[in-house]
Amino acid sequence: MHAMNYRITLPADYDMGIVRHRVATRGHLLDAFPGLGLKAYLVRERGKDGSPVNGYAPFYLWNTVEGMNSFLWGPGFRGLAEDFGRPAVEHWTGLAFERGPAIGTTPRQAARCAWRLPSGEPPGRAVDEAVAELSDAAGRPGLHSAALAVDPRRWELLRFTLWQDAAPAEPGDERYEVLHLSRPGLDSLPTGRQW
Template sequence: MIAMQYEIRLPSDYDMEIIRERVRTRGHALDGFDGLGFKAYLVRDTQYAPFYVWNTSAGMANFLYRGGGFQGILADFGRPVVRHWPGVAFLRGDAARAKYATREIITLAPEANPIDALKEIELEKVPGLHSAALGVDPRTWEVVRFELWEEHPGEEGAYEVLHFSEPGLEEITAG
């Protein structure tokens, strides 16, 4: 599993209906993309921030730079930074739908033992959780915790999921 996200920060006066229409009309195009575990097209405030979990690095590579779909982002918004985290854990919850998302990024302390630190960041099944992914960027030792929810989780800064597809959800493995 590889978690991946790019964020497109838009001007404060940007009409977010343009993004909503983009997702309504184009969001389904990559629903069955080879190697994709799931994708969630997310928005909050003036930010468009798709999040993906890939089952294969080949699928991610095809999407990003082998003509597999990222070209629309490049053409419309330029080249954003694409963050990615090798997967450490994945948990499937009991919720049927993913309508909101939360993301937490934690930087491990330089003296922290990564194995011990990761054991303390547990993914738990709680009511309303669709799924949760945990990954680590070993370049920066940042841990990402990404959760999808059926109802608003009550956290400030939660994303709204405009489009969600899960073609390879059952094949996601991590750790």
């Protein structure tokens, strides 16, 4: 599993209806994309749910590197770059994935939290603790799914959760509205620890 996200900050007076229309008319194009586990079409609006900015931030879980590369070097990402400029694409190696009690529903909110691993601590211990926490939280009411991933270049962990309704307020979380969820390979994403 590979996680990928790009976050596009938009002007404070940007008409977010443009993004909503884009997702409503194009979101379905990845509903059967080969190699894709899921894509959550995420937005933040300035002044809502504590967001200081307007933003568009699609988040992906890939089952295959070939699928991810096919998207990045193909017409899908090219169209986004033409409309918004080419954003920096963050990506992480998957550590764990959990299905929640609301996996059969359409998620409405998401939360994203990234943090650096402590420099004076063996990284394996911190990763094991984060995987255990993700597993323990998998039964929370309203949880659709949760993923944990790592960027070993920056020693950064990322937790991404999808929620049936409102995402619980957790320290460090960025909260998003989910406009659409493409899930062609959701059932193929392996559950639990990824090694």
